Every structure is written in C-alpha cells, then in structure tokens.
Amino acid sequence: MAATTIRPITGMLRRGLMxxxxxxxxxxxxxxxxxxxxxxxxxxxxxxxxxxxxxEERAARIGA
Structure with a gap:
C-alpha cells in the first residue's frame, strides 16, 4: 500500500468562519x-x- 500525502486542513475552518x-x-x-x-x-x-x-387643522378650528 502506497502512502499518499494529504494536505493538512489547519486554518481552513478559521478562514471559512471569518x-x-x-x-x-x-x-x-x-x-x-x-x-x-x-x-x-x-x-x-x-x-x-x-x-x-x-x-394645525384643530388649532385653526378653535382659533388658537
């Protein structure tokens, strides 16, 4: 079985959250x-x- 390299996902959650x-x-x-x-x-x-x-209408009506 060959070893595959997987990129670390550190910081992606923080960037996505921000x-x-x-x-x-x-x-x-x-x-x-x-x-x-x-x-x-x-x-x-x-x-x-x-x-x-x-x-204004009320005031005009009572003459104030």
Whole structure:
C-alpha cells in the first residue's frame, strides 16, 4: 500500500468562519439599513406629517 500525502486542513475552518461571519454581518448591516431608511424613516415622517396637519387643522378650528 502506497502512502499518499494529504494536505493538512489547519486554518481552513478559521478562514471559512471569518468569511461567513464577515458576509453575514455585512449583509445584515445592509438589510438593516435598507429597512431603516427604506421603510421605517419614511413611515415615521408620514405619520409625523399626518399628526402635524391634524394638529394645525384643530388649532385653526378653535382659533388658537
């Protein structure tokens, strides 16, 4: 039986783990920003504008 040389796999797990963590954290950051600035902030501004308009109408109605 001939001896075959097998490359050691030391360090591959660490590199793979760091790559996976880097990609997942990067994608998580991108998706969080997409949600925050693409959905949350515009909805919050729309809500604030609605209540501001409502308050201005109420103030005009009572003459304050």
């Amino acid at each position: 790559l996976d963590l880097g990609i997942s954290l990067g994608l998580g950051f991108v998706m969080a920003n997409a949600y925050w600035y693409g959905y949350h902030v515009p909805r919050t501004n729309a809500r604030d504008n609605f209540y501001k308009k409502l308050e």
